[in-house]
Amino acid sequence: MKRKMETSDHEQEEEEEEEQDEQPTTSVDKVLDTGEKKKKVTPGVIYLSRIPNKMNVTIIRSYFDQYGHTGRIYLQLSKNEGKGKRERGPKYTEGWVEFKSKREAKLIAKQLNNQQVGGRRRTPWYDDIWNIKYLSKFRWTHLHERFQYENEVRKKRLRQEVLQAKREANLYIENVEKGRKLRKLEKKMEAAPEELNIREWNYDQQDPHEAAMRRKSKKKDQQQSTAAAATV
Structure with a gap:
């Protein structure tokens, strides 16, 4: 049996306005004998900024089924999952829970936000606190x-x-x-x-003074030879 939820008159007015905004289907509900038009129920989504210790998708669904009609649920695995010491069961960091009606989602988020998770005292999440936010216009x-x-x-x-x-x-x-x-x-x-087929070049270095003396002596000999030839 689902728990009763109490809302103020102002909240009820807001919910009625939301229902009025919801577009009815074009076809007539043939199942109803009254001939009333069947209204389209828009699902709502709540965001869990943290997941209580040791809770998984099955436990989350069982918990929120006490308050409304849950639809799809997604829990984000921790990035460090599988690293270091292996703990029993996966660890989740955040999650999204879809409800069949956005009215249910909005009321559940308001009622349970910042409230103790509770349950059996021996459960690991008994003392944890919910951090829940209703995601307006989120699908x-x-x-x-x-x-x-x-x-x-x-x-x-x-x-x-x-x-x-x-x-x-x-x-x-x-x-x-x-x-x-x-x-x-x-x-x-x-x-x-x-x-390496490298040719070596050897050069004999000469004294510049001696080379100049030899050139001078050679020039003098040439002059003497020229003078001797002229006298003959």
């Missing part, structure tokens, strides 16, 4: 869009990391190849000149 499709966007961002980041790793690997291979060629060249430089 379950918005949650799918968010996850799709996050997946695209994650894929893009992974592609960038792969490209960076490839660039680093190619640079490493290039440096290794350069180092291998450099070592090979150094070994050739250490080898004999004959193996």
Whole structure:
């Protein structure tokens, strides 16, 4: 049996206005003999900013079924899940709960927010406090869009990391190849000149003063030879 919820007159007026805003279906409900038009009930979503310790989807559904008609439920796993010491059962950080009616979702969020979770005293979540927010104009499709966007961002980041790793690997291979060629060249430089087909040029260095004296003496001999030839 579901727990009764009390609302003020002001809240009831707001709820009636919300129901008036909801568009009726174009077809007449043939099941009802009265011929009244069947109104379209818009689901509502609440956001749980933290998940009580040891709670999972099954426990969350069982808990909120006491207050309303739950629909889809999604709990976000912790990013550190599976790292370090393994704990019994998964750990969740946040969650979304859909109710068949947005009136139910709004009232449940208002009634349970900042309230003790309660239940059996021996349960791990008995002393925890709920932090619940009703998401106005939020639909379950918005949650799918968010996850799709996050997946695209994650894929893009992974592609960038792969490209960076490839660039680093190619640079490493290039440096290794350069180092291998450099070592090979150094070994050739250490080898004999004959193996490198290098011609050695040897130059005898002369004293500049002696060279000048020899040129002067040679010039003097030439002048004497020319003078002797002229006298003959």
